[in-house]
Amino acid sequence: MSSRRKFLKNTALGGTALAFSSSLMGMPAKSYNRIIGSNDRLNVAIAGLGRRLAAFYNPIALKESNVHLSYLCDVMESQRAKALNNFSERIAYKPKLEVDIRKIIEDKDIDVLFNLTPDHWHTPGSIMALKAGKHVYVEKPCSHNMNENELLVQAANKYDKLVQMGNQQRSSGHTIDIINQIHNGVIGKPYKAVAFYVNSRDAVPVQKRAAVPQGLDWELWQGPAVHREYTSETWNYNWHWYGWNYGTGEAGNNATHELDVARWALQVEYPEYTKVLAHKRQFKDDGWEMYDSMEATFSFPDDKVIQWDGKSRNGYNTYGAGRGTIIYGSNGAAFVDRERYEITDLNGKIIKEFKSGSNESGTALGGGGDTSTAHVLNFFNSIRGKDKLQAPIADAAVSMAMVHYANIAYRTGNEFEINSKTGHIYDRKAMKLWDRKYEKGWEPSF
Numbered sequence: 001m002s003s004r005r006k007f008l009k010n011t012a013l014g015g016t017a018l019a020f021s022s023s024l025m026g027m028p029a030k031s032y033n034r035i036i037g038s039n040d041r042l043n044v045a046i047a048g049l050g051r052r053l054a055a056f057y058n059p060i061a062l063k064e065s066n067v068h069l070s071y072l073c074d075v076m077e078s079q080r081a082k083a084l085n086n087f088s089e090r091i092a093y094k095p096k097l098e099v100d101i102r103k104i105i106e107d108k109d110i111d112v113l114f115n116l117t118p119d120h121w122h123t124p125g126s127i128m129a130l131k132a133g134k135h136v137y138v139e140k141p142c143s144h145n146m147n148e149n150e151l152l153v154q155a156a157n158k159y160d161k162l163v164q165m166g167n168q169q170r171s172s173g174h175t176i177d178i179i180n181q182i183h184n185g186v187i188g189k190p191y192k193a194v195a196f197y198v199n200s201r202d203a204v205p206v207q208k209r210a211a212v213p214q215g216l217d218w219e220l221w222q223g224p225a226v227h228r229e230y231t232s233e234t235w236n237y238n239w240h241w242y243g244w245n246y247g248t249g250e251a252g253n254n255a256t257h258e259l260d261v262a263r264w265a266l267q268v269e270y271p272e273y274t275k276v277l278a279h280k281r282q283f284k285d286d287g288w289e290m291y292d293s294m295e296a297t298f299s300f301p302d303d304k305v306i307q308w309d310g311k312s313r314n315g316y317n318t319y320g321a322g323r324g325t326i327i328y329g330s331n332g333a334a335f336v337d338r339e340r341y342e343i344t345d346l347n348g349k350i351i352k353e354f355k356s357g358s359n360e361s362g363t364a365l366g367g368g369g370d371t372s373t374a375h376v377l378n379f380f381n382s383i384r385g386k387d388k389l390q391a392p393i394a395d396a397a398v399s400m401a402m403v404h405y406a407n408i409a410y411r412t413g414n415e416f417e418i419n420s421k422t423g424h425i426y427d428r429k430a431m432k433l434w435d436r437k438y439e440k441g442w443e444p445s446f
Helices: 005-008 029-035 051-061 077-088 101-106 118-132 146-159 175-183 218-222 249-266 370-381 393-412
Strands: 042-047 065-071 097-099 112-115 135-138 164-165 190-198 273-279 291-299 303-312 323-329 331-336 340-343 350-355
Touching: 005 051, 042 051, 042 101, 051 370, 065 077, 077 135, 097 101, 101 118, 112 118, 112 164, 118 135, 118 146, 118 323, 135 370, 146 190, 146 393, 164 370, 164 393, 175 331, 175 340, 175 350, 249 291, 249 303, 249 323, 249 393, 273 393, 291 393, 303 393
Parallel strands: 042 065, 042 112, 065 097, 112 135, 135 164, 190 303
Antiparallel strands: 190 323, 273 291, 291 303, 323 331, 331 340, 340 350
16 A cells, blocks of 8 residues: 555645535634645644744645644744744644754654754755655755755655755746746847845854853754854854854855846856855954855856855945846846846836736845745645646755855855866865765764
8 A cells, every 4th residue: 555655746636525524614714724635735844943934834824735734843942932823823733842853854744844944954954854755845055065965966866755945936926937038038148147135234243152042952953063162142043154164154045046046047057167256344343254245256158157246234235126136138138036027128228027016025034925935835736746846956956056156266265167067166175165074973864
């Protein structure tokens, strides 16, 4: 007899008719929602209950999602309590609370893991889940380094499970529309894309040794990363800027999205060459330990180029929007962000403009909105065989590579050539950062 999980994987379009007794019809909508389509209901667990969680309240609670939220997992007690309270306003049952991601992965009844943990947990946690037979939705960046980038794709293939990265603009209707128009020649042959992000982040505290915050399992928070003593302001968000043990800089935090749209528009794979100009420009004496301004250039075959302009702490509005992607073609140009697109001719005249009315957040912490919801629904429907992933990990990892190349170029101070077929770097100094050190016993393996 086929297992339940195999059934979920092989289910095709269409559902199984269910007979309902008159007693069911009188049940409250939220309770009734748990009964419908129980044959293909997905049991899901969420690990990592920080700022990004808000993007998942709606898609988890939607009737058409047909999921049961079994676990809320986080290493911080207050995060678990807050998440449970917020979900209680949307669902009529209580998911279990758990501290350790490994325990929810061990539960054989779980079909799907949402991995919303910090960057250093994304690949190791996702591989653990794949080995245990789960499908995975992993937030960006899907990997901390290029080696993890490859490992995650290999693990998804080995265990034959779906992995979707949280580059949710792939599920944006108006973005899909303008990309299709570009591919059909609306601006001629596209040859260049400029991806940008602008924010006015403030100074961050200098790290100091401090007591572990009440309710935090600091050792488990660090997990695969090399363990060290706790320093103030680290766990909640500033780990992004406190060195490379946990985070991937602003490139991993935000460039992931726009670089992905740029590559999508230009229909390119790995670049041939990368160079970067990046420095810490603002608040010179604060605790920020990496670049806060970056200009990166990626050269591709067929004379195509993608440029990244990221300003984390200088809010000058260079491009007329907080984030977005400009695509240049032989007959015109196009601009797209999370709300709209416009197409211009060679004279710069707008010949077509579309405003989507999307409420997807742009530069606000956490984000979320209708595009995130669509991305999650695409993931659920793909598991059931009713759709195809908008951001399958094999493709998302190629976009992710640009993030890692940019960070490696910054950290080494080197420009370097890349094998455009394999994505491997020819520079020896750069290759020393292909992988990372792990806490003993936490190395990702499958």
